[in-house]
Amino acid sequence: MTITSLKSELCCGCAVCYDRCPVNAISMRENAEGYIAPVIDVALCIDCGQCAKVCPQMNGSQGRDYQKQSYVCFDPNTDREGRSSSGGMFALIATYILEKEHGVVYGAAMVYENDILQCKHKRIENTKDLHLLQGSKYMQSHTNGIYKQVKDDLKSGRTVLFSGTSCQVAALKRFVGENDYLFTVDLVCHGVPSDKLFRDYIHFVELKNHCHITNVSFRNKGYYHFGREDTYSFLYSFTNDKDQTGKKRIPSYKSAFFVLFRDRAGYRLSCYHCKYASLQKPSDITLGDFIPCDNEIKRYGFIKKQHYSSAIINNERGMGLWNLISSHTIATRIPMDEMLPHHGNLQAPSAVTERGRKFLSVYKIGGYEKLQKCIIKAYCKSEIIRFINRLKFKRLF
Numbered sequence: 275m276t277i278t279s280l281k282s283e284l285c286c287g288c289a290v291c292y293d294r295c296p297v298n299a300i301s302m303r304e305n306a307e308g309y310i311a312p313v314i315d316v317a318l319c320i321d322c323g324q325c326a327k328v329c330p331q332m333n334g335s336q337g338r339d340y341q342k343q344s345y346v347c348f349d350p351n352t353d354r355e356g357r358s359s360s361g362g363m364f365a366l367i368a369t370y371i372l373e374k375e376h377g378v379v380y381g382a383a384m385v386y387e388n389d390i391l392q393c394k395h396k397r398i399e400n401t402k403d404l405h406l407l408q409g410s411k412y413m414q415s416h417t418n419g420i421y422k423q424v425k426d427d428l429k430s431g432r433t434v435l436f437s438g439t440s441c442q443v444a445a446l447k448r449f450v451g452e453n454d455y456l457f458t459v460d461l462v463c464h465g466v467p468s469d470k471l472f473r474d475y476i477h478f479v480e481l482k483n484h485c486h487i488t489n490v491s492f493r494n495k496g497y498y499h500f501g502r503e504d505t506y507s508f509l510y511s512f513t514n515d516k517d518q519t520g521k522k523r524i525p526s527y528k529s530a531f532f533v534l535f536r537d538r539a540g541y542r543l544s545c546y547h548c549k550y551a552s553l554q555k556p557s558d559i560t561l562g563d564f565i566p567c568d569n570e571i572k573r574y575g576f577i578k579k580q581h582y583s584s585a586i587i588n589n590e591r592g593m594g595l596w597n598l599i600s601s602h603t604i605a606t607r608i609p610m611d612e613m614l615p616h617h618g619n620l621q622a623p624s625a626v627t628e629r630g631r632k633f634l635s636v637y638k639i640g641g642y643e644k645l646q647k648c649i650i651k652a653y654c655k656s657e658i659i660r661f662i663n664r665l666k667f668k669r670l671f
Contacts, residue, residue: 277312277325277332283543284331285311287414290445291325293421300325302418308470309542310416330444330556331544342553343587343596344613346564347605348580359410359493359505360563361583363603364459367559368435370599371457372401377433380424381407382415386488391476392469395420395438397427407437412492412535414466414542417442421449428453439463440550443557457595460555462562462584462617465545465624467535471637475531478642483522485512492532495581499525503579508532527653530645534637537630551623553610558592561585562617574606584613586620 277291277300287310292300299318305311312325326332348361354369355362364381371377383396383406393415396406415438424446427434433455436446440460450456476487489511497504506526513519526532534540550556564584566576576582585605587593614620626634637645 275323275326276314276319276321277329278314279326280329280332282311284547286331286439286441286544287311287542288330288441288445289416289418290328290330290421290449292418294324294328294449296320296322296324302416304469308468308473310414310469328445328448330441330448331549333448340589342610343593343607344610345585345587345596345605345607346566346574346576346582346613347585347603348582349602350604354404354408355581356495357405357408358581358583359408360581362408362581363561363583363585364437365404365408366603367457367459367595367599368404368407368437369401370602371433371435372399372404374598375433377435377455378427379404379407379435379437380420381437382411383407384411384489384491389486391487391490392416395442397423409491410461410493412467412532413469413472415439415442417445421446424456425450428455431455433457435459437461439466440555440557441544441548443555444550447556457591458557459559459561460550460557462560462619463545463548463550464535464619465538465541465548467531467540468542471531471534471540475529475642478530478646479508479510479524480512483512485514487512494523497523497525499527505581506532506536528650530633530637530642530649533649534630534633534645537627537633538624539626539630539634540637541624541626546623546625548619548623551619551621553586553620555586555588558589558595559585559587560620564613564616570608570612574608576606584616586610586613 289302291312292302297318297320299315300312302310303313349355349366354365358365368379379398380395382393385392385394393411393413395415395417424434435457437459443458443460487510491509493505494507494509495505508524508529511521562584564582587596636648
């Protein structure tokens with residue numbers, strides 16, 4: 275049996291089959307919808323079944339029964355926290371592995387190569403490169419060849435921290451097996467859009483602004499909308515025809531790509547059936563955002579303007595790692611039943627909103643040019659309604 279037995283809509287594109295194939299019969303290619311998926315060269319395939327054995331989608335979940343602990347936390351190091359999407363916990367853990375364990379860290383980075391901007395997993399050995407792995411990337415990270423690199427590091431006795439989505443962590447563990455030198459962190463994941471959705475949007479913005487985009491950041495602190503901080507934005511670095519460089523920010527509510535993402539539209543089909551959208555995680559620690567409500571601020575003394583992470587300890591290894599870094603963080607333990615309402619994707623897979631379906635249909639018919647007009651129209655309508663409601667509220671008082 276090979277991975278051809280797996281329904282295409284269940285493939286998560288983790289590429290572990292690519293790394294495992296002993297005769298290099300598997301290539302990762304973009305399908306018609308723009309998702310990376312394995313393709314087997316039947317002339318080379320020896321039908322050994324190794325690809326099926328490591329596939330996380332064809333095998334059971336690796337989560338274990340464990341009395342999980344959940345924390346709301348942040349890194350007091352303002353430099354690391356400032357470059358992070360929320361509380362900076364991944365950077366804090368990574369710094370410990372790099373400096374105290376003299377290990378290596380793997381994570382997702384935006385990579386600009388051959389005039390193409392992609393998200394790829396990278397290996398780093400020092401903290402000066404840590405910024406490359408910080409910040410949320412709202413697209414799928416390419417992991418071709420990464421599992422082999424991790425295995426080589428482990429064989430040489432290096433401590434490894436691997437960060438990725440739950441399916442990528444599950445794939446890695448099936449590839450390398452249990453290893454005392456391996457620590458894993460996964461993320462509370464909504465889903466991943468196709469490379470085509472991202473690439474088309476990059477092209478749309480480049481044409482509209484007469485520039486060439488070389489990098490993108492999806493979460494950026496310090497921007498406000500109607501008095502509230504809005505960290506979600508499409509901040510891109512560019513060069514133009516005059517060889518000038520700069521950065522420009524598109525707020526999430528004005529970015530067609532972001533609106534699709536936040537309406538859960540255009541994800542891999544497997545994301546809508548994700549078996550890791552639960553507390554049964556394959557990782558040692560699960561990290562996510564945490565925005566405390568007013569009652570939680572009062573009850574636990576959270577700081578209103580502080581950015582927080584959630585950290586869920588999934589097993590004994592995770593607890594051991596947490597004990598090593600906890601003295602370097604500001605953390606508050608909260609009951610799991612208070613953590614879960616903050617993370618719908620720890621309870622069920624994402625589902626496309628009705629608005630998301632309509633917008634995705636517009637994109638498929640008219641591309642981003644037509645979709646952007648619809649989004650701006652919807653935004654202006656919502657702002658008018660907001661303005662009218664504010665006037666009504668003022669008249670009441």
